Amino acid sequence: xxxxxxxxxxxxxxxxxxxxxxxxxxxxxxxxxxxxxxxxxxxxxxxxxxxxxxxxxxxxxxxxxxxxxxxxxxxxxxxxxxxxxxxxxxxxxxxxxxxxxxxxxxxxxxxxxxxxxxxxxxxxxxxxxxxxxxxxxxxxxxxxxxxxxxxxxxxxxxxxxxxxxxxxxxxxxxxxxxxxxxxxxxxxxxxxxxxxxxxxxxxxxxxxxxxxxxxxxxxxxxxxxxxxxxxxxxxxxxxxxxxxxxxxxxxxxxxxxxxxxxxxxxxxxxxxxxxxxxxxxxxxxxxxxxxxxxxxxxxxxxxxxxxxxxxxxxxxxxxxxxxxxxxxxxxxxxxxxxxxxxxxxxxxxxxxxxxxxxxxxxxxxxx
Amino acid sequence: xxxxxxxxxxxxxxxxxxxxxxxxxxxxxxxxxxxxxxxxxxxxxxxxxxxxxxxxxxxxxxxxxxxxxxxxxxxxxxxxxxxxxxxxxxxxxxxxxxxxxxxxxxxxxxxxxxxxxxxxxx
Numbered sequence: 001x002x003x004x005x006x007x008x009x010x011x012x013x014x015x016x017x018x019x020x021x022x023x024x025x026x027x028x029x030x031x032x033x034x035x036x037x038x039x040x041x042x043x044x045x046x047x048x049x050x051x052x053x054x055x056x057x058x059x060x061x062x063x064x065x066x067x068x069x070x071x072x073x074x075x076x077x078x079x080x081x082x083x084x085x086x087x088x089x090x091x092x093x094x095x096x097x098x099x100x101x102x103x104x105x106x107x108x109x110x111x112x113x114x115x116x117x118x119x120x121x122x123x124x125x126x127x128x129x130x131x132x133x134x135x136x137x138x139x140x141x142x143x144x145x146x147x148x149x150x151x152x153x154x155x156x157x158x159x160x161x162x163x164x165x166x167x168x169x170x171x172x173x174x175x176x177x178x179x180x181x182x183x184x185x186x187x188x189x190x191x192x193x194x195x196x197x198x199x200x201x202x203x204x205x206x207x208x209x210x211x212x213x214x215x216x217x218x219x220x221x222x223x224x225x226x227x228x229x230x231x232x233x234x235x236x237x238x239x240x241x242x243x244x245x246x247x248x249x250x251x252x253x254x255x256x257x258x259x260x261x262x263x264x265x266x267x268x269x270x271x272x273x274x275x276x277x278x279x280x281x282x283x284x285x286x287x288x289x290x291x292x293x294x295x296x297x298x299x300x301x302x303x304x305x306x307x308x309x310x311x312x313x314x315x316x317x318x319x320x321x322x323x324x325x326x327x328x329x330x331x332x333x334x335x336x337x338x339x340x341x342x343x344x345x346x347x348x349x350x351x352x353x354x355x356x357x358x359x360x361x362x363x364x365x366x367x
Numbered sequence: 368x369x370x371x372x373x374x375x376x377x378x379x380x381x382x383x384x385x386x387x388x389x390x391x392x393x394x395x396x397x398x399x400x401x402x403x404x405x406x407x408x409x410x411x412x413x414x415x416x417x418x419x420x421x422x423x424x425x426x427x428x429x430x431x432x433x434x435x436x437x438x439x440x441x442x443x444x445x446x447x448x449x450x451x452x453x454x455x456x457x458x459x460x461x462x463x464x465x466x467x468x469x470x471x472x473x474x475x476x477x478x479x480x481x482x483x484x485x486x487x488x489x
Contacts, residue, residue: 165415166378169385172392172408261476265385271472272381272465280376302430309422310379314415 027188030059030106031127036096037063038089040114041070043230048079050117056124059106063114064096072114092363093181094204098196104188111197113182115230117145125225126185136190136217137209139179140225141167151238153331154338155231160328161311161335163223164318171221173265177273179212179219181205183227190217201255202363203248210252213266214259242342246349247360249277254353278350281343305336377465379419384465386416 033051037044044063051061063076067089076083084103090096097111108130110123122140129138141163147156170176181204191197194211197204212219232238253260253274260267284304292300312332319328352358389409397403 165386165412166382168408168412169382169389172389172405172412173385258479261472261479267472267476268381268469271468272378275464275468276376276378280378283376306426307379307423309426310419313418313422317411317415317418 027105027107031056031108031110031123031185032060032062032104032106032188033058033110033112034097034100034104035061035063035076035112035114036066036093036100037068037072037076037114038066038096039068039070039072041068041072041075043115044072045075045079046117047112047114048076048081050120051112051123052079053120054118054123055121056127058110058123060104062100062103064090064100066090066096066099092199092204094197094199098199101188101191101196107188108185109188109191110185111181111183112227113229115145116182117228118183119226119228122183122225122227123185125222129220129222130185130187132218134218135187135220136212137179137184137186138220138222138225139176139184140221140227141223142180142182142227142229144231145228146230146233147327147331149233150334150337151235152231152233153334157311157315157328157331157335158338160318161315165314167221168223170265170269174218174220175213175263175266175269176209176219176221177266177269178203178206179209179221182229183225200361201248201251202244202361203252206248206252207255210256210260210263210266213263214256238338238341239345242345243349243360244363246277246342246345247353249273249346250349250353251359277343277346281347284340284343285347304340308332308336311335377461377468380461380465383416383419386412389413 035044035047048061048063051058061081063073063081063083065073065076065083065085067086073083073085082103084100086096086099090099093113101109108127110126112118118140126138126140129135143159143163144152144156146152167176184205190212194208198207198211201207209219232241253270260270288300288303292298315328315332316325319325349360352360389412393405393409396405
């Protein structure tokens with residue numbers, strides 16, 4: 001594979017794998033950011049700009065133009081960053097990120113989605129956690145950048161709730177369930193030892209995080225490091241994302257369940273999440289409608305949103321410092337709609353993966 | 368990505384209990400000589416857990432009030448006992464399911480460990 005076929009941009013930044021004899025110990029201090037991108041010309045410019053505006057800017061930014069046809073690579077070249085292009089589309093985000101790993105020559109590597117912007121201090125905050133030797137991966141807080149459609153509003157509430165309450169509890173017990181794929185930092189030598197980002201499931205971030213927990217590698221959640229991805233704005237894209245996430249979760253449970261049993265807290269959190277994903281979905285989508293019809297009691301409809309006040313407590317605690325009180329309240333109904341749809345896709349994933357034994361490994365972009 | 372359905376089912380109870388356990392855990396860590404500095408996080412999460420309990424108590428109180436008014440109007444106050452029983456049993460069922468799920472995880476873990484030990488012995 002010739003260099004000119006793969007790499008364009010700043011040749012001085014490029015460190016081709018064949019030309020390098022670096023080992024993990026030779027990696028220089030600093031950070032390389034990998035941006036996997038397939039037809040992201042509309043958004044990737046914002047991502048690059050937000051990376052260049054960081055209080056601690058990365059030493060190298062590599063845009064993996066994974067077979068785009070919309071000029072994504074040109075946006076990167078114009079911004080002056082390294083652009084590499086695999087000879088064929090790698091088929092997944094994990095594939096694109098792993099393709100770029102041999103070009104990384106810094107001790108830390110970060111993966112950022114091509115539609116994700118960061119707060120100016122986000123990189124600095126994540127880097128600080130690596131002062132502890134045991135930390136191998138760190139992730140930040142995720143909030144949708146655009147909050148207009150029903151689906152974006154639902155996702156906003158879901159993220160704000162989970163990142164204010166669930167994820168902070170997980171981090172206290174040193175077991176964040178996922179180092180989010182859209183914005184995470186890793187030790188490069190560790191990623192190389194693991195062969196990059198695994199592509200054996202549809203949720204490579206969960207796969208990697210659970211592998212780290214099982215091998216004693218520390219994973220941290222840093223709520224002060226905030227990123228803003230573009231979330232699916234219509235049902236078509238939301239369906240793809242929910243399908244990918246649900247199948248990814250079930251695939252990871254199937255793959256890791258034995259290993260997870262050795263990890264305190266995480267084993268319980270995963271068991272509880274799996275139970276809820278199946279049983280709560282069945283109750284919401286089948287049991288409750290049947291009961292409402294059989295008992296002819298509209299009061300039972302309350303069950304769909306009876307936990308609204310419980311959801312509101314962490315939501316408001318998360319929203320008030322961000323001055324998003326009104327937006328949070330206005331978005332709450334969308335959360336209940338998204339939860340129902342989410343339940344449907346969980347059941348579909350369980351049925352397909354466990355009962356029909358049809359593993360879905362086709363990566364579909366979520367927007 | 369958030370596996371499960373946030374807020375629904377036993378997940379909420381699981382995280383509430385873990386948040387309520389944090390201060391005890393933190394005190395234990397301090398006694399073991401670990402560095403301080405996590406109290407703000409502990410206080411915040413503990414506060415959220417307490418807030419959720421208060422909020423849910425408020426919901427049940429409001430429901431009671433509405434349903435009581437409805438039943439008094441219908442001269443069916445005798446059914447209030449049934450309502451209270453329903454509420455308590457809902458809490459017991461949720462706690463019981465959570466305990467069963469967590470217990471099952473430990474039983475499976477012990478079974479696998481026993482099998483490994485037995486294989487190693489053979």
